[in-house]
Amino acid sequence: MSYDEYLKNITKRSELKKLVDKDPYRLSYHLMAPTGWLNDPNGLCQFKGVHHIYFQYTPFSATWGMKMCGHYTTKDFIHYNEELPFIFPDNRYDKDGVYSGSAFIKNDEIHYFYTGNVKYNDSEYNYISDGREQNTIQLVSKDGYHYDAKKIIFTNDDYPKDCSKHVRDPKVVEKNGNYYMVLGARTLEDKGCVLLYKSTDLATWQYHMRIDSDMDYGYMWECPDLFDMDGETFLLVCPQGMAQDGYKYQNIYQCGYFKCDLDIENKSCTCGPFIELDYGFDIYASQTYQDEKGRRILLSWMGIPDADYDNDCTVENGWQHALTLPKQLTVKEGKLYQQTLEELKELRTNTIKTQCQNETLEIAKASEIFIEGCMDEISIVIHNEISLTYHKQLFTLNLEKVGHGRNQRYIEIPKIENIRLFIDNSSLEIFINNGEFVLTSRFYGKENSSILARGYETMTIYSLKGYMINEYDYTCV
Template structure:
């Protein structure tokens, strides 16, 4: 879909937006698509004081379709501006979709790298070893809003010969006077891995090495982010094809990270044990970036590909959202996630009583000696803590989402954000996180709590709506 076709179809968007405006499940403090479908966050960066949030976007269909890059900006994470799509599919190498990628800032210029998707239909293909092109494409911009040309860096023939057609989602970082590109991949033996390329100029790239587990861990690693915080490195990725182990790896595809010791110069590495970033139903394709305050910010897709559960918003012309932006920090060699401090600006006055009957709220609990606990929200959402297992139970309001759980050594803190059709739970200052969509009949919080615990402190806030200007 090129820009001309997009403009010619804007009447379709207006029809979808009219339907959206009737939906009680529209989110108030999350970014959703202006219409249609949203998935992976892309190209996240802060450039000259402005945070740019690009995302996978299908404007005219709430289920699936041609992917573009949509575009929001914000300076304060509370007030946003919406723009027309940033990247259209308008060259042969991205003719079937502008897929995921990232941004890298150097010398007052933004380098955007993304995957151009091409799907051949001239005969029957398996679309794994044949029939698909995953082209790595570069554009550069001086402002984050405009660019001139697209440069194709790699086609499938340029990747190692033992790779399938699935090599995508480039991410760039700088280390030891070199630039490195990380690509998620699936090899011909159906082993998920990461490819790393090296460059001196951000344009000419050479294959450098790959990261592959000693024991197979899924058949494809999507959306890799290789990051460093406090001199510790982590490989964030989304493995597909990992079998469930008890309460772990319960989603169809996983979202998490490996601690990694990486020697790029000598092409050596050691992977730690994979840990899930989020234990909820709706989390995938997270992307991180460093803002100008040197915070490592992460935003994910509040959705999941190929999931069996559904979203009733489809009938009203839209589907999916982005998670709340969070800051990544390291504690005990583990990644913790905490909501950006800017979200405190959405709070109304503090309330201390347990009688909470507002719709969009933040709930903050501080426990001591918590042995077991049950919290009921909106008469449908249950949070249960028993025998060191914390469980989110959605029942009917999950539209196919049932239960997700995690083991805790103790439960000390809960921070819960309830939007019209989502819940995000931060446990023990971000040690564990649950992100999910939920569709309760009654949106009032109607908090009920029971169990064996000491409530040291409790507060809640009604949250204002973020402002989106067109």
């Protein structure tokens, strides 16, 4: 779909938006597609004071379809501008979808890299070892809103011969004066790995090495993100095909990271154990970037492919999925911690502080709740439908009543010191022990907004206002 074809459908989009805006499950302080479908965050960066948040976007359908690149901007994470879609599938090399990618800033320009998807339909294919192209494409922008041309960096012929046709999701990092691109990959033997390519100029790339593991971490590693923090190297990936191991790896696909011993110049890398980034039902495709304050900021898709639970409540109203809250990553004892950005405190309005443990308290549908002084036994009931418990060092999230197929998720935690909850109409984000453990999930309840909690010393409840989003004015195009 080209830019001109998109504009021809603006009337259809306007009609769909009327339906979307009436949905009571619409979130107030999370980014969603204006209409239709949203998935992976892409191209995250801050350029000349403006944070650019791009995402995979199907504007005219709330289910899986042709992907383009949607776009929001913000300077403060409270006020947002909806921008025109940024990249359209208008090229022979991306004609079946603009798939995930990233942004890299150098010499006052933003270099974007993404996967152009092409699927053949002239015969029967398995679309793993044949039948598709995963083309790595580059474009350069001087402002984050416009670009001149698309350049093909890699086609299938440029990937290692033992790889399947599933090679995608480029992310670029600079190390020791060179540039390295990581790509998620699936080998012909169904082993997940990450391919590394090297460049001295961001234009010409050569295969350098791969990162994998002797452990069985699935058949495909999607959405890789390689970065250094506090002198340590981390590789974020989304492995597909991992078997559940006790309370580990409870989702169909996982989202997490390896701490790596990487000697990139000598082409050596040893991955530590895979650590889940989030233990909730709706989390995937996490991507980070470093802002102008030096913070490592994380955004994720509040959704997951191929799950056996649904979002039918929003699909029938013309939209599906959202992005998580933006979070700052920190490192403690070699582990990544996640905490919401300081800017989000500006969303707080009314505040209630209580020690009452035997009374159901009314709360706003958009709330932040901080529970501290946690005891060995904890019980929290939200909206009379969602249950959080901690018993014998096992934390349980139970969404059976409102999950549309979401049931329980469990985490073994030796001790809980505090819990922070972000509730937003139909989403729940849980931060335990200052972000050591995180659970992100959607839910679809009909009860009044309330909380009943036991097993703590102090609970602080904040009502939250929503993001201020300036919608794009399509009358000007």
